[in-house]
Amino acid sequence: QKEVEQDPGPLSVPEGAIVSLNCTYSNSAFQYFMWYRQYSRKGPELLMYTYSSGNKEDGRFTAQVDKSSKYISLFIRDSQPSDSATYLCAMNSYSSASKIIFGSGTRLSIRP
Amino acid sequence: DAGVTQSPTHLIKTRGQQVTLRCSPKSGHDTVSWYQQALGQGPQFIFQYYEEEERQRGNFPDRFSGHQFPNYSSELNVNALWLGDSALYLCASSLQTSGSTDTQYFGPGTRLTVL
Numbered sequence: 001q002k003e004v005e006q007d008p009g010p011l012s013v014p015e016g017a018i019v020s021l022n023c024t025y026s027n028s029a030f031q032y033f034m035w036y037r038q039y040s041r042k043g044p045e046l047l048m049y050t051y052s053s054g055n056k057e058d059g060r061f062t063a064q065v066d067k068s069s070k071y072i073s074l075f076i077r078d079s080q081p082s083d084s085a086t087y088l089c090a091m092n093s094y095s096s097a098s099k100i101i102f103g104s105g106t107r108l109s110i111r112p
Numbered sequence: 113d114a115g116v117t118q119s120p121t122h123l124i125k126t127r128g129q130q131v132t133l134r135c136s137p138k139s140g141h142d143t144v145s146w147y148q149q150a151l152g153q154g155p156q157f158i159f160q161y162y163e164e165e166e167r168q169r170g171n172f173p174d175r176f177s178g179h180q181f182p183n184y185s186s187e188l189n190v191n192a193l194w195l196g197d198s199a200l201y202l203c204a205s206s207l208q209t210s211g212s213t214d215t216q217y218f219g220p221g222t223r224l225t226v227l
Contacts, residue, residue: 041220098143099160100145103154105153
């Protein structure tokens with residue numbers, strides 16, 4: 001069993017829709033949670049970072065963490081064609097902060 | 113402010129050869145991590161360098177080695193290449209801070225193809 005499981009998609013939604021991307025994890029030592037966006041042929045770009053349960057909002061993006069269920073989500077409101085990319089959840093622990101564990105990524109396509 | 117840069121962009125090698133990939137961290141960063149990303153997968157942690165030493169290593173064989181220079185730039189070396197090493201190799205840089213996690217910023221990657 002992988003430490004981090006991510007819905008693989010692909011996911012295709014119309015422009016303006018709300019998108020929900022999800023990951024589950026098995027290691028209770030994970031304390032820091034990140035979402036990266038990766039465009040084709042590019043490196044991952046850090047979108048959101050949080051370390052506590054609850055919601056964190058940044059513009060159209062909301063990251064949600066539920067440590068009791070070992071479940072994290074990223075919500076995108078008013079989705080735009082420019083949001084089309086692969087979204088990677090990632091996490092690490094305080095004792096092993098160097099080693100970020102990534103999900104396999106969800107490919108998202110926003111239809112104009 | 114220059115971000116993380118990597119060279120070369122693309123590389124084609126044959127089985128058994130050796131390869132060296134290079135990375136310059138984001139300005140102000142002192143730590144470099146290397147990841148391997150196979151097609152359709154998330155990045156996998158190879159190792160991290162800080163103060164010119166390997167701090168932590170992922171589940172990769174000794175064929176994978178690295179180096180960090182006094183100016184914080186880094187190299188990844190892979191010996192005895194085999195087909196399964198074909199992947200996008202990503203470099204990420206960060207700044208060491210006590211009591212906090214690494215926030216890593218990624219470069220564009222080097223795409224390695226082994227024939």
